[in-house]
Amino acid sequence: MRVLIDLDRCQGHGQCAQIAPDVFALGDDERAYVLVEDVTDARHGDVDDAIVMCPEAAIAWPS
Amino acid sequence: MANVHDLDLPVVDLRSPEYEADAIGTWRAARDRSWIARTATGFAVLTHAEARTILKHPDFQVTFTYVDPAYSEYLHERQKHGLMASNGPRHVRLRGVAVRALRPHIVDALREPMRKIMDELLDAALVGDTCDIVAQITDPYPARVMTPILGIPSEDLPEIDRWASDSVMIFDVARLKELAPRIEASGREFDAYVAGLIERRRNDPGSDVISELIRVYDQDGKIDEAELRMLVGSLIPAALDTTRGQLGFTMESFVRHPEQWTRFVRQPELAERAVEEGLRFAPSVSGISHIALRDTSIRDVDFPAGSVVVVYPRSANHDAAVWEHADEFDVGREPQLHFTFGFGAHACLGAQLARIEMAEALSAMAARVATWELAGDVPHQPMSSNGNRLALPVRFTLQDAS
Numbered sequence: 507m508r509v510l511i512d513l514d515r516c517q518g519h520g521q522c523a524q525i526a527p528d529v530f531a532l533g534d535d536e537r538a539y540v541l542v543e544d545v546t547d548a549r550h551g552d553v554d555d556a557i558v559m560c561p562e563a564a565i566a567w568p569s
Numbered sequence: 570m571a572n573v574h575d576l577d578l579p580v581v582d583l584r585s586p587e588y589e590a591d592a593i594g595t596w597r598a599a600r601d602r603s604w605i606a607r608t609a610t611g612f613a614v615l616t617h618a619e620a621r622t623i624l625k626h627p628d629f630q631v632t633f634t635y636v637d638p639a640y641s642e643y644l645h646e647r648q649k650h651g652l653m654a655s656n657g658p659r660h661v662r663l664r665g666v667a668v669r670a671l672r673p674h675i676v677d678a679l680r681e682p683m684r685k686i687m688d689e690l691l692d693a694a695l696v697g698d699t700c701d702i703v704a705q706i707t708d709p710y711p712a713r714v715m716t717p718i719l720g721i722p723s724e725d726l727p728e729i730d731r732w733a734s735d736s737v738m739i740f741d742v743a744r745l746k747e748l749a750p751r752i753e754a755s756g757r758e759f760d761a762y763v764a765g766l767i768e769r770r771r772n773d774p775g776s777d778v779i780s781e782l783i784r785v786y787d788q789d790g791k792i793d794e795a796e797l798r799m800l801v802g803s804l805i806p807a808a809l810d811t812t813r814g815q816l817g818f819t820m821e822s823f824v825r826h827p828e829q830w831t832r833f834v835r836q837p838e839l840a841e842r843a844v845e846e847g848l849r850f851a852p853s854v855s856g857i858s859h860i861a862l863r864d865t866s867i868r869d870v871d872f873p874a875g876s877v878v879v880v881y882p883r884s885a886n887h888d889a890a891v892w893e894h895a896d897e898f899d900v901g902r903e904p905q906l907h908f909t910f911g912f913g914a915h916a917c918l919g920a921q922l923a924r925i926e927m928a929e930a931l932s933a934m935a936a937r938v939a940t941w942e943l944a945g946d947v948p949h950q951p952m953s954s955n956g957n958r959l960a961l962p963v964r965f966t967l968q969d970a971s
Binding site: 518519520525555557558559560562563 | 661664671672906911912
């Protein structure tokens with residue numbers, strides 16, 4: 507499954523990149539980007555944590 | 570390049586009557602001269618861009634060595650092992666555990682109970698035409714919302730309340746020496762309470778957050794017993810004390826800007842923005858301290874290793890470079906990054922929960938109250954600490970029943 511970042515909300519705290527550095531990274535523009543097309547099942551748990559921890563509620567699974 | 574210690578900087582005295590009367594204006598005057606000021610407890614970062622830079626900078630780390638071991642060895646050790654003082658992999662691991670309590674399905678399920686609790690408080694408070702918003706509405710609300718979720722018996726609340734009020738004195742850096750004995754005595758009682766509470770929940774587990782943390786501890790071995798106590802001990806004041814403090818500030822902003830309340834009442838869809846503007850405009854947080862781990866520089870200023878810099882949301886949230894008419898309370902504002910929840914790796918874990926909790930509270934009030942009018946003084950804790958409002962006496966009018 508893909509995971510989405512709302513770049514209007516993202517403020518570049520970088521918490522997602524700390525929890526799941528293989529899925530998220532901060533770009534030069536201080537916004538977070540998703541590194542992978544498809545999040546493997548094994549990484550779902552960490553991405554769920556990143557969604558919860560994001561202080562701006564900017565990360566979500568597609569609804 | 571200039572060493573920060575040699576610069577001619579504005580000086581801000583956090584214990585002065587001027588600061589007590591108008592913290593935001595005092596910061597503004599300093600910010601007009603420089604992006605950095607000198608205080609008794611470190612260099613104050615005044616501007617938005619530099620605040621963001623320092624809160625993310627790898628050479629600066631959150632520091633919680635406020636309490637000199639000479640004042641209290643106990644508090645010193647306690648801070649050293651706390652969540653705010655942990656960094657790197659340990660910090661990510663501990664947050665990973667704490668966050669289980671905040672999963673979206675848990676938080677979303679809270680909206681209805683929040684609304685119901687606020688409506689009950691309003692039923693009691695909105696009798697006649699006067700009330701005290703802080704004592705009757707915003708202070709009791711977070712505790713009523715959070716105790717069942719945390720797994721705390723409600724009869725323990727008065728005691729927890731007293732401990733929590735004492736514990737936030739630790740942020741009153743300027744007065745720590747005199748306050749340390751009281752904070753320590755309270756801290757010891759609270760820590761003993763937490764240890765007992767964990768035992769109670771372990772023997773009689775429920776679906777509450779503390780029971781969940783105990784399960785994580787017992788099953789995954791991801792945290793040790795001391796970390797379990799620390800997490801539970803951090804969660805309780807974080808859940809009870811922070812939101813009520815901020816709601817008091819936000820409601821004071823509304824009471825002092827009646828036209829913004831009228832606007833919100835007419836446009837209830839502004840709830841999320843009103844919450845954000847309340848956080849920006851009148852933060853319930855004084856300063857966020859960082860220490861330079863090595864010699865480093867920001868803009869054209871050198872900070873030797875060990876320099877303490879403190880980001881003050883009451884300054885950075887009012888930076889005119891980021892917000893037009895920054896000193897106006899405007900609930901329709903497009904939200905932008907403010908520092909009331911901190912920023913970066915240590916940003917508030919409960920920010921999403923707190924936003925929902927405050928939005929439900931404001932919406933419930935706007936559905937019933939047409940106008941507020943200040944009807945007395947607003948006593949508060951020292952602004953060198955978090956400055957929480959202790960009373961907010963008002964005269965109110967209700968919406969037409971039609």
